[in-house]
Amino acid sequence: MKTTSFISIVFALSATSALAGGHCAAGKTLTEGKLTIATGNPAYYPWVMDDSPESGEGFEAAVAYAVAAEMGFAADDVVWVRSSFDEAIQPGAKNFDMNMQQYSITPERDEVVDFSAPYYSAPMAVLVVGEGKNAEATLEGLKGLLWGAVGTTTAVPMLTDLIQPDSDPLLYGDNADVTAAMQAGQIDAALFDLPTALFLSAVMIEGSSILGQFPADRSDNPDQFGMLMEDGNPLKACVDEALAALTDSGALAEIEAKWLQDTTGVPLID
Amino acid sequence: MADQSAAGRTRRQIYEDRLRRRSLIIAGSSTTIVVLAVLFLVPMAPGWEKVQKSFFNWDVFAKTFPGLLEAFMLDVAIFAWCAPLIAILGLLVALARDVRSPALFPLRILGAAYTDIFRGVPVILTVYLIGFGIPGLGLPRPWNSPYIWGSLALILTYSAYVAEIFRSGIESVHQSQRSAAESLGLSESDTIRFVILPQAIRRVIPAQMNMLIALQKDVALLSFIGPVEIFRQAGVYKSLLANFTPYVGAAVIFLAVTIPATRYADYLLAKQNRERS
Structure with a gap:
């Protein structure tokens, strides 16, 4: 053969x-x-x-x-x-x-x-846990979630300008801290680039899923x-x-x- | 006697005044020279323009300062609810370490273990451990809030330090005072309440002021577990604008609070020393 x-x-x-x-x-x-x-x-x-x-x-x-x-x-x-x-x-x-x-x-x-x-x-994607999983994958549906993101990334302006959540987002130093906050149930949703989100949801955060992704041209410097x-x-x-x-x-x-x-x-x- | 009646001063006093004036002039001019040297020499360094652009950029400063000030209100709030709780817990731990009754010896051990552990562990570890760890056990909202558990981490750490300061104050009250109170028929708790603590607390106030100043800066550690206080906000601006000026802005805000507080602590300490001598 x-x-x-x-x-x-x-x-x-x-x-x-x-x-x-x-x-x-x-x-x-x-x-x-x-x-x-x-x-x-x-x-x-x-x-x-x-x-x-x-x-x-x-x-x-x-x-x-x-x-x-x-x-x-x-x-x-x-x-x-x-x-x-x-x-x-x-x-x-x-x-x-x-x-x-x-x-x-x-x-x-x-x-x-x-x-x-x-x-x-790599576009930005929305990783959700717990309550966040019930949200609709629309801009409107995302507003009501409790958000987290890494404070030093362009996810922050995207959150504040595009999604404009109802409550102030919590910001962290790196992905590991955002992960910990998700596991502690302190946030419903977080913004990561899609490859990172795929990895986190498959390997790192039990019970998490990816709600949706934004078009790549929405992120600045992807x-x-x-x-x-x-x-x-x-x-x-x-x-x-x-x-x-x-x-x-x-x-x-x-x-x-x-x-x-x-x-x-x-x-x-x- | 003529010179004495003229100004009401002795020749000695006039001489001393002259000395004082002279040293004032010397101190003033040497300070001016140093300040001028810094102001003129630093900008002559080849990299100054670059440093100025990324650390002392006025446009960035003006743009970010209002946002920083707003974020600082969160620091103030966290500080405001932590400080009284730290004072209470610190005092309780100090008292626990001071109990004289043999039956309550476990309390002394507990107090000692508490201060040893929380003074020995880095604050940031405590913040992570309690801020992420306890909510991770499965608490429902809003009881898993990073504000609650982050604050608790600060309270636990700072209470350990504050307790030790209170204890040093309690121990500085002479044994004879306890004996005197006992001979007057005061109970042990009344002795502590009316004789020991009023003196002990007054003695350690300047040292506790320093703890307040330290706490005020360490509130920024809560930013690690999510709250967007001034330090995190400055970091966000730094990343957005690729410029470090927001950190300088944050430092200015911190200094505006800590310098008066430090001066006040110094004043209290000096006053206490004067009263004691």
Whole structure:
């Protein structure tokens, strides 16, 4: 079984290397004619479903295949490898063409590695516990909740300007303190970016759920995820081009709606 | 005798006045020189403009000051309900540590353990532990409010210090006073109430003033568990405006309260020393 799939890959390789020949990515990938993409070990819901990126299920897996297709690689030419989060943001040679595991683009990281254009801007999401779960996912329904947020983030102006809750929000020093206040039942709801909210509701805060998410353009300076590449990787131009095309065609937004709104069941609050 | 009748002063007094004037002039001019040096030399430092922009930015100061002042009202409120409770609990603990009856010895142990624990644990840990921990046990609203439990954390910590100060006051009242009260037929509780405490409390008032000043600043620790008091509000402004001036504004507000309070404590202490000597 293993041999046959290997042989089929070799065949596919020879078939598509000709196809990729005239394309932007030709000669720039780790293995000619193949696109090697790394993800986390393990990779999590809803970024990669069931820890199997090969299925193309999950937001990042779907984006990876869409970008690969846009760059002229067939689905069979996408090779998945695993890397730890910290190992990949260190400087040095990489064993992947690009790495997707919710890397936020920061200037510090950008000094030692390269990032593609962002494929995702993390929107603010509403995490609720207890009473908060009964609230309606509308701006009006959110006003009556007792709110908390991290005092040093842009969640604060969003709370005071957009939601305008009836009672003064409680503010904390970091996510851990907000979590503690939720567990103590001192607040009903808190604003986090969606990836953080997904993690907190799945792992950290028992009995919590995500009521909804705001459109990404509502947050000022949102956390943006980029594909991580070795510093100076010539492939970056091709990946950016592909991402731009996917953004323009609306394909990227569709993938996001499918995996981060429909699958997670986190509706958009407008 | 002519010079004495003219101003009503002796030659000695005139000499001393001259000395005093001279030292005043010297002190005044040296202070002026230091102040001028600071005012002129600091702005000459190469990074001054940047520092001024991020720490002493007038526009930011004027914009954020009203909000800070409003947030400070919460500090005042927390202070106002904590201070009397601290005084009462502190006094009770001090009295518990002073009981003489052998049957009540457990009370003494309890008092000692209390002061040891709450003076030894960092305030912020107590605030977290009580502010998040007790409500986390499943209290319903509004009894899980961070205002209630955060205040309790401050009260417990400060009572330990205040109790020790009260105790030092109680112990400073000489044993002979107790004996005298006893010989007059006063009961033990009356001795404490009418003989010991009135003297003890008066003696420790300046030291307790210092505790009030410290408490007034530590109220800001409640911001860790949610209440948006002046320190947190300044932090929010800092993040929004990427400027540290709001902290300076908060410091100005704190100083406006603590400096008069400190001067008053000094005055009380000096007065007490004069009375004793």
